[in-house]
Amino acid sequence: ASALTTTCVFVPFFFLSDSRSATWMRDAGLAICLAVLVSMVVALSLLPLAASRLFREGAERYDRYIKLAVVAAVAGIVWHKIGAAGKMGAWWERWLGLFSDSITGINWPTGLGLGLIAMAMIAWAWYIRRHGLRSSYAELLGWTLDHRWVALVATVGLTATGYYAYQQIEHRGTPWQSERRVDMSVTIDRSYSLEKVKEHFSEIERQLMERKSELDIESLTTRFSQRRGSIRAYLVNADDGQLTTQEAGTAIKALLPEKVGYTYKMGRSRSWQGNMLGVEVQLQGRNPEVLAVLVEEVAAGLEKLPGVEDVDSSLEDGEEEVRVEVNRAQALNYGLSPQEVASGIASALGTRRTSGFKSEDREIDIVMQLNEGDRSTLDQLRNSTFEGRDGTSIQLGSLADFHIQRGPRDLRRADRQLNVTVFANTKNRKQAQDLATPIREMMSQMALPPGYSWDLGRAARWGQEDADDSNFTAIFAVILIYLIMASLFESLIHPFTIMLAIPFSLIGVALGLSIFDVPFDNNGALGLLILFGIVVNNGIVLIDHINHLRAEGLSRREAILLGGQHRLRPILMTAFTTILNLMPIVLP
Structure with a gap:
């Protein structure tokens, strides 16, 4: 049953649309399904054979040597990863800084909820140390059964906190290559010769490279002709830098030498949290003059929105x-x-x-x-x-x-129509997501001529496709899980005792991503589906044993308390082995 429920979580991947994320998610789902099926065969065949050889009298005398071998192997791996002296200190300083920045950056409701949870966990750990793990867990189960309304209110409160944290974190689809970049375009008056333009760009390079460390610049490239130019600054990793992408762009623009006939425009900013930061509105139509008027109206509307900076468009004047x-x-x-x-x-x-x-x-x-x-x-x-x-x-x-x-303006075509993009930068992608609703309201109040349309750009379409695929996968997986458990328990009611625990798995995911300021992308969705499978497997192990105890004549309360004590250790072992197995992916 555990293998089937884990497999059915990833079966919906084979029915996804042809979106960008569907290709690699199908491959991931196929690999996981095959791995689960192979592990099921191993568990039913090789594990009993290994147990018959190892679980015999006298094997305990090898425990000491096995422990020493495990400790030596772990110590060797740690020493190999640390390498030169001081590397462990740099690793610790980096992750401590990331954790502290995430803690100080969360809002007060989330911080209050996390503080209360931490205090409750500390108090429970102290109580377990004095009374033992199993007995403490049995007392907690008994207390929740005696105070069901209190437990229900606490559960609803935790769920609301997790849902609120989930709404606050950044959502994106396919993960992008980690790159922070600032682009800037330069328009040059025709009165300057190419030699004068070259001297001006050399001065720009000199001033920016002198303050390379202050601006978080890793490398700088410039290109220019007699009428146009561009400046592109690649920034250091966000964990190693002092400025955000938007702050670095503003500082770079402020340092550019002012000169009559030179106009600087900020381009689209790139960040380690995604491909491009900011918002955009794409306009489609047939007449370039009408599109030019609409671009000015949309740009004026975007400038009035809070948090919007460097409004510009892809409509460039000709030479x-x-x-x-x-x-x-x-x-x-x-x-x-x-x-x-x-x-x-x-x-x-x-x-x-x-x-x-x-x-x-x-x-x-x-x-x-x-x-x-x-x-x-x-x-x-x-x-x-x-x-x-x-x-x-x-x-x-x-x-x-x-x-x-x-000369003629630079216009692009899409679907046999002219296409112009009005874009603006934001400080982060979360702010861009919050601006989606105000932009839709702004565009709904703007009367477009017949034959002209708009949308929120290619990134918004991709994000909507990824969100639709994630929702379809989650709903389809829940339905398959219910069908398998209904056939297992031979009941249409018992599966709900396990499935009601699935939404609560979102609490820890949302709080963890919110604390560490990690976006929820397709990798996060894949991990959440794996978590669904673990929750269901633990529930099957617990509920099946409780039903077995009730069949032996125990009352419902006694079966729940005793079954919880008996299955506590296997559930904890499953959780901790999964966490330790995935830990090398998280740590650098």
Whole structure:
């Protein structure tokens, strides 16, 4: 029964949708199901054989040597992991700092609840030390049976505390690669030459790298052209740094040298707790001018929301360009067609291949254009000449008008429609989750033209798909557990005595994640399902023994008290062996 209930917890993984997390969860479910089935075969075949060989008279004399061997093996592993002197101190300092920061950062209701639980656990440990574990547990069971309403109120209070803590922790889907990064874009005025831009970015690199340790910068990269540039700072690990991702970005932006013609914009921040921090609204439509107006309205609405910083959009202005409009009538008077004028400008300024030169090992492109000194300014372009019908030289300025304006904007398409994203940074992902409802209310009050739509972006869609898969898995697993236990106990009522304990497993999970400030992702969901299986297995072991004692003639109260004492040690051994088995994954 224990093997079947554990297996059925992971059977729903094979019925998940085609979301991002479903692929690896199917693989994990298949591996766990196979491992449980193999362990069942081992438990029913090899363990009885091993017991027949080891549980015989005289085997106790080897206990001392086995204990020494276990202690020596554990000591060797610890010594190997510690390595050089001082490594254990650094490990302890890191985890102590993480624990203290998590404790000081929780809100007072959760802290009060944790304090009361800790005081109760300390008092119970002191009582157990004086009266023994089994007798103390029997007295606790007797007290709860005599004060059922008090026990019910305490249970409801603990459940409410766990549910509240579960709502406060950060939720995300697929775990991301641990990376903290700050991106910043730079818009440069056309009056600066490339050499001047290079000098400015060199000054930026110098100032930031001089304060590398203060800003938690691990490495810095910059890219620039004559009109645009970007700054990307990779930050150290969050446990080793002093600033959050948002604080580091604000400090970096404050240190950038101010100069006329340079505009700095904060990009999307990346954090060790997820891919990108912040919120976003994606707009879809067909007309770029209408989308530009909607982007301004959405950006203005986001700036009014609390906790929102660095509002920007993916709608980028095009590069400045010179637009030449040829006067057709004037060109025809000199015997030139507009196409000839356009071809002459393209040949003089472009970099298109006109011919080629074949060498012994390769072919070399030949590009013909004006010297760089003859095409560096707009006046030089106006003064360029063409040969007319009668062989006279004609200046281009007399044939065409020149205008400097922005080129086409950078727009992306999705589902055959233009797509623009308005985004803003937040301090953490939990704050971004809290802003989802205000953003929906803001967008519901905004009247979009027909044919235009919005959503909360790709990350929100992925998160919703992962949440739907997790809910489906949990509900399907509970149904399968009930069916197996109903067939085991031959009753439709007895399974509820075990299944009612499943929701209480969320208490410890939520409080633990809240204390250590760990997000609840797909790995957490997988661990929670494993916990469901452990709770059900412990319940089967306990309830089956209580039913056996009642069949022997004991009353319900006596069977519960005696069954609890008899099964206390196996349940504790199951819990502690599982914890110790998973401990190497938790500790570095």
